[in-house]
Amino acid sequence: MKKTILTGIATAALAFSASAEVKVGNPMAVTGPIPDLVAPMVLAVDLAAQHVNEQGGLFSDGQKYTIVRADSGCDPTAAVDAVTKLVNVEQVSAIIGPVCSGATIAQAQSVTIPAGVVTLSVSASSPAISSLESGTDLVFRTAASDAFQGKALAELAIANGITDLAISYANDDYNAAIAAVFAANYEMLGGTITANEAHEPDKSSYRSEVATLGSGTNNLALFAYYGSSGITILRNSLETGAFDLFFGADGMAAQEVIDQIGAENLGNAFFTTSTSDQTTNAFGAWKAAAEAGNVPAADPFVPNSYDAAFMMALAIEKLGSGDRSGIASALRAIANGPGEVILPGEFAKAKSILAAGGSIHYVGASGPQDFFNNGDVAGFFSKNTVVDGAWSAEIIK
Amino acid sequence: MDALIGYFLYFLSLLSVGGIYALLALGLNVNWGFAGLFNAGIAGFAAVGAYTFSLLTTAESTFHYGGLGLPVVIGEIAAFLIAGIIAAVIGIICIRLRADYLAIATIGIAEIIKLIFKNEAELTNGPRGISKIPRTWEHFSEARYFSSQPLSWFGDSQSWQAFFDSLVNWWWQPLFAMTILFFVFVVYIMLEKARLSPWGRMMTAIRENEVAARAAGKNVTKRRVEAFIIGTMIMGLAGALLAQHLRFIEPTHTFDPSKMTFLVWVMLIAGGSGNNRGAIFGAFLIWFVWSASELFLNGFIDIIGNIFNGMDISMLKNRSGYLRMLLIGLVLQFVLQKYPKGILPERRPAASGE
Numbered sequence: 001m002k003k004t005i006l007t008g009i010a011t012a013a014l015a016f017s018a019s020a021e022v023k024v025g026n027p028m029a030v031t032g033p034i035p036d037l038v039a040p041m042v043l044a045v046d047l048a049a050q051h052v053n054e055q056g057g058l059f060s061d062g063q064k065y066t067i068v069r070a071d072s073g074c075d076p077t078a079a080v081d082a083v084t085k086l087v088n089v090e091q092v093s094a095i096i097g098p099v100c101s102g103a104t105i106a107q108a109q110s111v112t113i114p115a116g117v118v119t120l121s122v123s124a125s126s127p128a129i130s131s132l133e134s135g136t137d138l139v140f141r142t143a144a145s146d147a148f149q150g151k152a153l154a155e156l157a158i159a160n161g162i163t164d165l166a167i168s169y170a171n172d173d174y175n176a177a178i179a180a181v182f183a184a185n186y187e188m189l190g191g192t193i194t195a196n197e198a199h200e201p202d203k204s205s206y207r208s209e210v211a212t213l214g215s216g217t218n219n220l221a222l223f224a225y226y227g228s229s230g231i232t233i234l235r236n237s238l239e240t241g242a243f244d245l246f247f248g249a250d251g252m253a254a255q256e257v258i259d260q261i262g263a264e265n266l267g268n269a270f271f272t273t274s275t276s277d278q279t280t281n282a283f284g285a286w287k288a289a290a291e292a293g294n295v296p297a298a299d300p301f302v303p304n305s306y307d308a309a310f311m312m313a314l315a316i317e318k319l320g321s322g323d324r325s326g327i328a329s330a331l332r333a334i335a336n337g338p339g340e341v342i343l344p345g346e347f348a349k350a351k352s353i354l355a356a357g358g359s360i361h362y363v364g365a366s367g368p369q370d371f372f373n374n375g376d377v378a379g380f381f382s383k384n385t386v387v388d389g390a391w392s393a394e395i396i397k
Numbered sequence: 398m399d400a401l402i403g404y405f406l407y408f409l410s411l412l413s414v415g416g417i418y419a420l421l422a423l424g425l426n427v428n429w430g431f432a433g434l435f436n437a438g439i440a441g442f443a444a445v446g447a448y449t450f451s452l453l454t455t456a457e458s459t460f461h462y463g464g465l466g467l468p469v470v471i472g473e474i475a476a477f478l479i480a481g482i483i484a485a486v487i488g489i490i491c492i493r494l495r496a497d498y499l500a501i502a503t504i505g506i507a508e509i510i511k512l513i514f515k516n517e518a519e520l521t522n523g524p525r526g527i528s529k530i531p532r533t534w535e536h537f538s539e540a541r542y543f544s545s546q547p548l549s550w551f552g553d554s555q556s557w558q559a560f561f562d563s564l565v566n567w568w569w570q571p572l573f574a575m576t577i578l579f580f581v582f583v584v585y586i587m588l589e590k591a592r593l594s595p596w597g598r599m600m601t602a603i604r605e606n607e608v609a610a611r612a613a614g615k616n617v618t619k620r621r622v623e624a625f626i627i628g629t630m631i632m633g634l635a636g637a638l639l640a641q642h643l644r645f646i647e648p649t650h651t652f653d654p655s656k657m658t659f660l661v662w663v664m665l666i667a668g669g670s671g672n673n674r675g676a677i678f679g680a681f682l683i684w685f686v687w688s689a690s691e692l693f694l695n696g697f698i699d700i701i702g703n704i705f706n707g708m709d710i711s712m713l714k715n716r717s718g719y720l721r722m723l724l725i726g727l728v729l730q731f732v733l734q735k736y737p738k739g740i741l742p743e744r745r746p747a748a749s750g751e
Contacts, residue, residue, distance in 0.1 A: 031718040033650075042715060070691060071718035075650040076643045077414075081688050084410045088403035089692060102647045105528050109644035114535065116566055128460075128528060171515055172649055173524045198516065 021064035022093055022322040024312055025086030027072035027079055027107070028122075029099040033172075033201075034074060036227055037251075038099055040296050041122060041305040042069070045096065047293045048309035055348035058317055060355070065313050072098040076106030083107040087115050093322035094118040094315075096308050099301075101126030101173050108132060108139050118327045122308045123301035125149070125250075126177055130374050137328050142304040142311070142369055144379030146174070149249055150181025152381045153272050154189055157221070157247065160270075164192040166213040166243075168233060169223035171198040178249050179223045201228035206236045214242025222248040226257050234261050247271060250300050253384045253391050266386045273300055273384055286344040286365030298391070303365035306344060311335055311362055311369065313347065318354055336370045337361025406567055409574045411688060415681040416577035417638050421661045422668065422676035423584050424631030430671035430743065431597065432624035433604035434492075435500040440657040441507025442629045445483055446476035446636025447646050448514055451527045456541060458529075461522040466541065469533050473637045480633020481626050483510075488625040492618060507654065514648040526647025530640050533576050535569040537561070577638055581677065584631055588673050600624060601745070660687070667732045669739025678741055686728055690721050 026045055029038050045067055052058065052065040068090050072079035079098050086092045095112055097119075098104050104124035112119045113136055121129070121141040130147070132139050157165065165186075169179035176198065183196055194216030199209045201224070210233065213220065220243040224230040230252045237243040238261070246269040253271040283297075286306060290297035297303065315330040316322060334342075334350075339359030342350045350360050362369060367380045384391040421439060428436040452463030454472040491502045514521050521527065536542050543557035552560070591597050603610045603617050611617050640646050660683065668679015698713045713720070732740065 030715065031722065039715075068695075069714060069717075071721070073650075073718070075653060075656065076645055076647070077639075077651060077656060080643055081410070081414065082691065084407060085688070085692060088407040088410070091400060091403050100650075102526055102645065102650060105526070106643045106645040109528060109530075110532075110642065114566055114569075126525060128525060132528070171524055173526065173647060176518075176524045 020061070021066045022058055022316055023066045023068050023090055024309075024316075025070060025083065025090060025092035025095045025097070026067045026309075027070040027082045027086065027095065027097045027103070029074035029103070030069070030071045032071075032073035032075060032078075032100075033228065034099070034225060037225065037300060040299045040302045041099065043293070043295045044290070044302045044305040045122075045309040047289065047295055048306045048313065050293070051289070051310070051345050052313040052347050056351055058313065059320065065316070067096070067309065068092055072100070072103045072107070074098075074100040074103055076102055079103035079107045080110045083111045087111055087117050092117075093324055094120065094312055094327050096120050096312055097122055099123050101129065101177075104139075104141075105129060105132060113138055117324050118331065120308045120312060120331070122305040126173055127181070130376050133374070137375065140328075140331060140371055140375035142308045142364065142366060142377060143301060144367070144381075145376055146178040147181055148379035149272060149381055150178045151185045152379065153178075153221075153247070153249060154182050154185035154191070156270075156272065156383060157186060158189045158191055162191070162219050162245070162247075164194055164217045165219040165221050166195040166197075166217050167193060167221045167223070168197055168199055168209060168213055170201045170225060170229050172201065175223040175225070175249075175251065179221075182221065182223070182249075199224070199229060199233070201225065203229065204232070206233045207240060209233070210236045210240060210242045214240070218243055219245040220247075222246055222252060224248070225251040226254050231257055231260050234265075238265055245269070249273070253300060255390065258386055258389060258391070263386050263389045270383050270385045271391075272381045280363070282343045282363045283365050285346070289345045297365075301366075303344075307362075307364035307366055307369055310344060310347070311364070314342070314350055314360065314362055317351055318360075332371055334360055334362050402567075406570055409570045411681075411685055412574045413570075413577050413642055414688070415684040416574070416581050417635050417642060418661060418664060418684050419581045419677045419680035420577075420584060420635035420638065421632055421657070422664045422680040423581070423588060423673060424628040424635065425661055425665050426670065426673060426676040427588065427624055427628035427631065429665065430673075430676070431592065431600040431604065432621055432628075433496070434621060434625055434628075435496045436503050436625070436628065437500040437658055437662075438503030438505075438507035438510075439632055439661050440652040440654050441503075441510035442480050442484065442632040443636030443639060443657060444507075444510055444514060444646075444648065444652040446480045446633030447640035447652075448521060448527070448636075449476040449479045449633070450637035450640050451530050451646060452521070454531055455527060455529055458527075460525070461527055462520045469531055469536060469641070473634060476637035477630050477634045480636070481630040484626045484629035485622070488622040492621045492625060504654070504658075507652075507658065511648045511652055521648070524647055524649050526645055526651075528645040530644045530646065532569070532573060532641040532644055534572040538569070573641075580634065580638065584634075585673055585677060592673065663729055666739060667729065667736070669736075669741035669743060671743030672739065672741045675739050675741035675743070679739065682740075683725075683729075687725060690724050691717070694721055694724065 028042055049065050049067045057063050058065050070082035070086055072082050101124040104121045108119050119139050123143045124141055125143050125146045127145050127147040130145055167179055169175045195213045248271050250273045253273045286303055287297045314334040315327055318334050319326045319330040339361040340353050342360045342362045344365045353360055369377050383394050428434040450472040453465050453467045453475055454469055456466050487506055494502055515524055538561040544554045603620055607617055664679040664683045665676050669675025694717045
């Protein structure tokens, strides 16, 4: 009985608030295997919405840019259910998210592509997404595909004089994919891989894996999330002396790794992340805004999340309405340009240019964010090393 | 109008996924409700069905083996049969285990099955999963189906393409939901027949008093294996339908025991174990609560935000995923306290002569 009354009020509340706003769905893996990675990404999305609403809102009547959050849990079933609700019940104009590649692929194939709704993923990096669509143009992402990062990391390893190494990757979709690309490219460039093994995440000790891998070499290529296995593997390797040089990709470049392992042990470690050139104006603008909003500016995929939410607002502003069918082309127009350069946080400037009939070209905090034909973006990768107890990034050209 | 269609489509998706869970619960009912077998490996058997279906019906691909592009019906039948074969192998080995030990064994087996799918990357693309799984009814609108038999008998590619483009973009959803409900209905009818038959009475006897049943000359082991196989075959079929609904499966998160095994057990116990209608009812009820709780909570948090104007509700909103799990747990507690035998308890057929 109570539930019925609550539903009634809830639906009434939903209906009421539907009047002067444009809603965008945001399924994120709030619960699930990576909540600590996702929490700052959520803050970044909200910060983008806050900037838009503070700087005059959408369209000439200042409509509210509302982010409707849902929980995709990094799980295809939950993601499909969450996005079904967002698309059908909340009637959102577009989807920003999800976080995990598996969830993104499932919800795109199951819900958004059939329904004609744009999906702009904040961090899905599986190479499979590049070839997801045929005939439609609805899936975009602000994070570069693993296919690029694996190659860049392999080149970096060879350039650093690493001639032999062992690979350990967490057996999930992201890390397995990037490890495979890395291994293929590294061998093509002439390196020797002495061992290439998956490990199951969330184990309390990886001594046996480390012992098996460590027999042939001192160099470890580690593809894992820091919270679920990365830190433990580093610790076990240092304790048993199996490896002394570590490198790898996104997922390990977090402050917690330095805090737990110690900067002195990570002297020659480096991890690539798909963040941007931090010397650009765009990143500078983002960093200032992030610090003002208490959002960690350089954590994995946080700038990409801001970019996605901000670009969606710019696309809706350009389109002039929340109509689902026009969003894809509007998104390409504001992202690829040509037009006046817009940096993160400059919504008011963009709005006045668009109102006067001009064009804009958004340059994002995590990279130029110009979409290819299949909705991918180019990768700028930075090499992160430990300097003075914190990660310091150096762009790889 | 769009909003109404939206609510209708959401309702169809609730029916589809509820129907898939209803099939899982019916399968579990055969194992637990009929034969008293504590099968805690639902996720594993559903994964077997899902992967069999996917490998047989997807188009050819460099990422994974199979991709034979067979018709969906053959994929479903194969999922049904292969789950049964695997269950037969496991059943013959494990069936003599008592309740708790069977639970432990089946949990382990489910994890083994998932790890096999995860690590045999040449076969199944490992953790990166299999995508572009065809979905019944929607698959007709894919080029590779209407350009080959039997649809090519009725028109050429151009006319089919034009036909599908002319339909509203959700045309296949009611058909897909009805297909799932049709499967649920057929399985329900067959299980009801089984329950009321001499076989069903014998299963009840074995479940209630195994020694007496053995003394009466019944081959208890064989019956148990039968019940195990039938139940898991139904779970395999449900797995195939789940693969169609998601159009993408992967071994890590899709077949998570907490969402699949545990939730289906909750559905069966809350709905009424031993009662086929209870299994179906429990499945739809718990799934409706699970899915709609996100909407309830968001609306509720919005109302709280409106009532207490100064309060910053973003803290609540960010935690709503966890609040939802708390809510599900509370609902479960409530249902189990009030209906210890399930909402629709088991009805024994009246003994003849009464």
